[in-house]
Amino acid sequence: xxxxxxxxxxxxxxxxxxxxxxxxxxxxxxxxxxxxxxxxxxxxxxxxxxxxxxxxxxxxxxxxxxxxxxxxxxxxxxxxxxxxxxxxxxxxxxxxxxxxxxxxxxxxxxxxxxxxxxxxxxxxxxxxxxxxxxxxxxxxxxxxxxxxxxxxxxxxxxxxxxxxxxxxxxxxxxxxxxxxxxxxxxxxxxxxxxxxxxxxxxxxxxxxxxxxxxxxxxxxxxxxxxxxxxxxxxxxxxxxxxxxxxxxxxxxxxxxxxxxxxxxxxxxxxxxxxxxxxxxxxxxxxxxxxxxxxxxxxxxxxxxxxxxxxxxxxxxxxxxxxxxxxxxxxxxxxxxxxxxxxxxxxxxxxxxxxxxxxxxxxxxxxxxxxxxxxxxxxxxxxxxxxxxxxxxxxxxxxxxxxxxxxxxxxxxxxxxxxxxxxxxxxxxxxxxxxxxxxxxxxxxxxxxxxxxxxxxxxxxxxxxxxxxxxxxxxxxxxxxxxxxxxxxxxxxxxxxxxxxxxxxxxxxxxxxxxxxxxxxxxxxxxxxxxxxxxxxxxxxxxxxxxxxxxxxxxxxxxxxxxxxxxxxxxxxxxxxxxxxxxxxxxxxxxxxxxxxxxxxxxxxxxxxxxxxxxxxxxxxxxxxxxxxxxxxxxxxxxxxxxxxxxxxxxxxxxxxxxxxxxxxxxxxxxxxxxxxxxxxxxxxxxxxxxxxxxxxxxxxxxxxxxxxxxxxxxxxxxxxxxxxxxxxxxxxxxxxxxxxxxxxxxxxxxxxxxxxxxxxxxxxxxxxxxxxxxxxxxxxxxxxxxxxxxxxxxxxx
Numbered sequence: 079x080x081x082x083x084x085x086x087x088x089x090x091x092x093x094x095x096x097x098x099x100x101x102x103x104x105x106x107x108x109x110x111x112x113x114x115x116x117x118x119x120x121x122x123x124x125x126x127x128x129x130x131x132x133x134x135x136x137x138x139x140x141x142x143x144x145x146x147x148x149x150x151x152x153x154x155x156x157x158x159x160x161x162x163x164x165x166x167x168x169x170x171x172x173x174x175x176x177x178x179x180x181x182x183x184x185x186x187x188x189x190x191x192x193x194x195x196x197x198x199x200x201x202x203x204x205x206x207x208x209x210x211x212x213x214x215x216x217x218x219x220x221x222x223x224x225x226x227x228x229x230x231x232x233x234x235x236x237x238x239x240x241x242x243x244x245x246x247x248x249x250x251x252x253x254x255x256x257x258x259x260x261x262x263x264x265x266x267x268x269x270x271x272x273x274x275x276x277x278x279x280x281x282x283x284x285x286x287x288x289x290x291x292x293x294x295x296x297x298x299x300x301x302x303x304x305x306x307x308x309x310x311x312x313x314x315x316x317x318x319x320x321x322x323x324x325x326x327x328x329x330x331x332x333x334x335x336x337x338x339x340x341x342x343x344x345x346x347x348x349x350x351x352x353x354x355x356x357x358x359x360x361x362x363x364x365x366x367x368x369x370x371x372x373x374x375x376x377x378x379x380x381x382x383x384x385x386x387x388x389x390x391x392x393x394x395x396x397x398x399x400x401x402x403x404x405x406x407x408x409x410x411x412x413x414x415x416x417x418x419x420x421x422x423x424x425x426x427x428x429x430x431x432x433x434x435x436x437x438x439x440x441x442x443x444x445x446x447x448x449x450x451x452x453x454x455x456x457x458x459x460x461x462x463x464x465x466x467x468x469x470x471x472x473x474x475x476x477x478x479x480x481x482x483x484x485x486x487x488x489x490x491x492x493x494x495x496x497x498x499x500x501x502x503x504x505x506x507x508x509x510x511x512x513x514x515x516x517x518x519x520x521x522x523x524x525x526x527x528x529x530x531x532x533x534x535x536x537x538x539x540x541x542x543x544x545x546x547x548x549x550x551x552x553x554x555x556x557x558x559x560x561x562x563x564x565x566x567x568x569x570x571x572x573x574x575x576x577x578x579x580x581x582x583x584x585x586x587x588x589x590x591x592x593x594x595x596x597x598x599x600x601x602x603x604x605x606x607x608x609x610x611x612x613x614x615x616x617x618x619x620x621x622x623x624x625x626x627x628x629x630x631x632x633x634x635x636x637x638x639x640x641x642x643x644x645x646x647x648x649x650x651x652x653x654x655x656x657x658x659x660x661x662x663x664x665x666x667x668x669x670x671x672x673x674x675x676x677x678x679x680x681x682x683x684x685x686x687x688x689x690x691x692x693x694x695x696x697x698x699x700x701x702x703x704x705x706x707x708x709x710x711x712x713x714x715x716x717x718x719x720x721x722x723x724x725x726x727x728x729x730x731x732x733x734x735x736x737x738x739x740x741x742x743x744x745x746x747x748x749x750x751x752x753x754x755x756x757x758x759x760x761x762x763x764x765x766x767x768x769x770x771x772x773x774x775x776x777x778x779x780x781x782x783x784x785x786x787x788x789x790x791x792x793x794x795x796x797x798x799x800x801x802x803x804x805x806x807x808x809x810x811x812x813x814x815x816x817x818x819x820x821x822x823x824x825x826x827x828x829x830x831x832x833x834x835x836x837x838x839x840x841x842x843x844x845x846x847x848x849x850x851x852x853x854x855x856x857x858x859x860x861x862x863x864x865x866x867x868x869x870x871x872x873x874x875x
Contacts, residue, residue: 138158138253139158139159143160143161143236143237143238143253144157144158144160144161144164144165144218144235144236144237144238145157145158145160145161145234145235145236145253146158146161146177146234146235146236146237147225147232147233147234147235148177148232148233148234148235149230149231149232149233150197150230150231150232150233151176152176152177152178152193153174153175153176153177154172154173154174154175154177155173155232156173157169157172157173161237164216164218164237164239165180165208165209165210165211165216166210166211166212166214167180167210167211168211171211177189177193177235178190179209180208180209181206181207181208181209182206182207182208182209182215184207185206185207188204188205188206189206191204192204192220192222195222196222196223196224196233197224197231197233199224200224201221201222201223201224202221202222202223203219203220203221203222204219204220205217205218205219205220205240206218206219206220206237216239217239217240218237218238218239218240219237219238219239219240220235220236220237221235221236221237222234222235222236236253279297279299280299280300282299282301282378283301284301284378284379284380284381285299285301285302285305285358285377285378285379285380285381286298286299286301286302286376286377286378286379287299287302287313287376287377287379288365288374288375288376288377289318289334289374289375289377290372290373290374291334291335291338291372291373291374291375292317292331292372293317293318293319293327293330293331293334294315294316294317294318295313295314295315295316295317295318295321296314296374297313297314298313298314302379305349305351305356305381306321306351307351307352318330318331322349333345334375337362337363337364337375338364338373338375340364342362343361343362343363344359344360344361344362345360345362346358346359346360346382347360347379355383356381356383357381357382357383357385357386358379358380358381358382359379359380359382360377360378360379360380361377361378362375362376362377362378363375363376364376400423403421403423404423404424404425406423406425407425407507408425408505408506408507409422409423409425409426409428409429409504409505409506409507409508410422410423410425410426410503410504410505410506411423411426411503411504411506412492412501412502412503412504413442413460413501413502413503413504414500414501415464415501416441417441417442417443417457417460418439418440418441418442419437419438419439419440419441419442419445420438420501421438421503422434422437422438426506429506429508430445432445442456442457442460449476452474452476455474459472459489460489460502463489463490463491463499463502464491464499464502467491467499468491469488469489469490469491470488470489471486471487471488471489472486472487472488472489473485473486473487474486474487482510483508483510484508484509484510484512484513485506485507485508485509485510486506486507486509487504487505487506487507488504488505489502489503489504490502490503490504490505491503531549531550531551533549533551534551535551535624535625535626536548536549536551536552536553536554536555536606536624536625536626536627537549537551537552537622537623537624537625538552538563538568538622538623538625539613539615539620539621539622539623540568540620540621540623541618541620541621543567543568543569544565544566544567544568545563545564545565545566545567545568546564546620547560547564548560548563548564552625555596555598555604555606555625555627556571556596556598556599557598557599557600558599568623570597571596571597571598572594572595572596572597573594573595573596573597573603575595576594576595577594579592579593579594580592580594580608591607591608591609592607592608593605593606593607593608593628594606594608596625596627604627604629605627605628605629605632606625606626606627606628606629607625607626607628608623608624608625609623609624609626610622610623610624665706665710669703669706669707669710672699672703673700673703673704673707676696676699676700676703677700679692679696680693680696680697680700683696726765726766726767726768727763727764727765728763728764728765728766728767728768728771729761729763730758730761730763730764730771730798730805730807731754731758731759731761733768733771733772733775734754734758734775734796734807735754736772737772737775737776737779738752738754738779738796740776741776741779741780741783744780744783745783745786747788748783748784748786748788748792749786749787749788749789749790749791749792750782750783750786750791750792750793750794750811750813751791751792751793751794752779752782752794752796753793753794753795753796754796755795755796755797755798757797757798757799758796758797758798760798761798761799761800761805762800762805762872764805764870764872764873765872765873766850766870770846770850773842773843773846774843774846774847774868775796777839777840777842777843778809778843778866778868779794779796779809780839781839781840781866782794782809782811782813785811785813785814786811786813787813787814792811792812792813793811793812794809794810794811794813795808795809795810795811796808796809797810801869803871803872804852804869804870804871804872805869805870805872806867806868806869806870807867807868807870808865808866808867808868809865809866809867809868810863810864810865811863811864811865812862812863813863813864814860814861814862814863815858815859815860815861815862815863815864816856816858816860816864817860818858818860821856821858824840824856825840825841825844825854826841840854843868847868847869847870850870850871851871852868852869852870852871853868853869854866854867854868854869855867
């Protein structure tokens with residue numbers, strides 16, 4: 079068999095069928111020529127057979143399942159296009175070849191068993207793995223059956239890809255039935271065609287019925303009988319009136335006439351069956367009739383009840399959404415690509431002040447014709463959403479009816495499956511009242527903030543310590559901006575030692591008044607007086623606190639206290655000065671007389687044992703008188719503070735060296751080493767009293783010598799440096815320092831820790847330095863040592 083040959087029962091491409099190799103004439107399925115009318119083709123019945131056969135050939139060629147015909151040798155005689163496409167072999171490499179060529183070796187045995195079964199006249203099905211023309215394999219479900227045709231035996235093989243079995247099940251069943259019906263025709267084509275036709279309808283998954291022109295059922299497949307509640311074979315011969323009742327019977331009978339006239343090819347029908355309402359989608363065709371037969375119609379009906387329910391649910395959903403949209407206070411509209419309104423809810427109609435019929439179906443140009451700029455703006459927005467497919471949020475401000483109107487809108491695309499955007503919707507909201515309220519609130523807040531910022535006190539609002547807001551004055555206190563403060567814990571800016579004094583952060587003991595030190599942004603400290611109370615704000619209990627900077631006030635209070643103390647000390651010193659002057663006057667004369675008398679007595683003492691004893695007594699008395707005189711002079715100098723010569727130019731280093739030399743012996747006994755730092759030689763000359771410089775050095779260096787521990791080595795270092803407008807001298811020792819509780823009193827008159835001392839040395843030094851515009855301060859480290867730092871201006875005042 080050649081690769082292009084066809085079996086004798088397959089019609090040619092031009093509609094002809096070969097009558098094997100007997101050489102008999104060909105039959106054309108088209109209208110027969112005039113000279114053949116006597117051979118039977120003028121017979122309407124034969125003409126119908128040819129037309130039906132041609133129809134079924136096209137059906138076999140276009141069927142979506144694979145269909146093969148094998149001869150008695152197992153070679154392929156016919157393969158439809160879908161079968162060739164499925165196994166991926168060209169037609170010339172299939173026809174004439176044995177079927178095992180296309181079977182995987184692992185499936186030879188089941189394939190041969192199926193072949194033996196079909197040769198024995200049986201039908202069946204089995205799974206098979208086929209060898210594809212592209213080298214791959216595919217699992218197929220094979221159905222086989224013998225064909226009852228004239229001549230040599232033929233066998234039909236149809237198959238489906240198992241992977242797509244469910245989607246092709248209905249088509250496979252139709253194809254197999256059609257092929258079986260087609261291959262069962264024999265000499266009388268019409269009867270064979272009808273048998274195949276009825277077999278197709280019997281196995282269809284939908285309702286199939288045939289009625290004659292009088293409304294009598296000629297045929298009803300099992301599906302139709304099952305829907306009508308009839309047993310098999312009970313529908314044929316019954317009239318429409320018997321099945322549906324007289325009224326519906328007349329209506330359906332009228333439809334038959336329209337079908338026969340070609341005026342009706344498709345309609346929907348509704349039936350009440352067992353109390354249920356069913357809907358059907360019906361396609362209908364008139365059937366050709368043989369001579370003497372009644373005209374008939376064929377009806378195919380598919381149950382669309384579920385589809386109807388879905389459509390009903392969809393309509394209900396649409397109504398529900400329409401009700402929701404119409405109940406919304408926001409305006410909702412939908413446009414197509416031509417800017418025509420597809421939908422507008424009631425709120426949008428109210429805004430546009432138009433009826434539904436004046437908006438839906440009309441163009442945006444008609445609605446916004448009163449404002450061309452606004453029209454073009456919205457057209458551009460709609461086009462942009464169509465182009466990008468992304469939603470867009472916009473705000474508008476319009477002036478009409480004598481006032482400004484504000485609106486917010488959201489445009490969004492509407493898609494239908496994978497077909498892209500078919501419309502653009504928009505939700506429009508008039509926010510004019512809201513904007514006015516926000517503006518009024520902002521103005522109110524601005525007024526209150528201006529008032530708060532104008533306050534002389536800092537104001538802060540916090541929520542359990544977390545700063546919510548503050549005025550500008552509070553931010554200035556801390557040296558930070560308002561933005562840097564909001565959200566931070568207010569306790570961060572309170573000195574750790576004072577945090578326990580700030581109530582109300584974790585407790586609710588408001589109102590309150592307290593004082594604490596504030597840590598500013600630059601690290602400096604301020605003393606602040608806080609006063610706060612609780613407030614209700616936005617449903618929360620917050621605290622509002624006023625902060626008053628009392629640093630300067632406290633400084634003034636301290637200065638006032640110091641001034642008062644100084645005045646008291648001055649009054650005391652004035653009193654002591656007066657007393658000392660009186661005592662000096664009253665004691666000085668008797669002491670002078672006593673000194674002269676004793677001196678004269680000393681001169682007359684004999685040089686004998688008794689005279690020498692008397693001389694010793696008199697000399698001792700003279701020493702005591704001199705001591706008393708020196709004590710009186712110290713009091714007089716302290717309270718009189720004789721002025722020093724400030725016009726003298728002095729060098730510091732020689733003065734310090736002279737004092738070191740004078741204290742050398744006492745320093746040795748105290749086991750202290752006095753070291754003069756080389757920096758003293760680099761100090762510039764000063765206009766200062768040489769006597770005052772000596773007194774300063776004597777007091778400070780003698781203090782170190784007196785504080786030294788003779789049981790261990792001690793050290794005193796005197797150094798100097800130039801500072802702004804003067805010099806600084808440092809007297810630093812390691813003699814144990816001063817007790818911390820005594821540091822504030824060492825400059826007080828008559829305060830001393832040494833026996834036999836008047837406690838006036840440091841007070842004299844402080845007075846000298848204060849008088850010339852200088853200063854003295856103490857740096858103390860208890861247990862180690864102390865350092866007196868003296869500052870003297872270049873030109874003493």
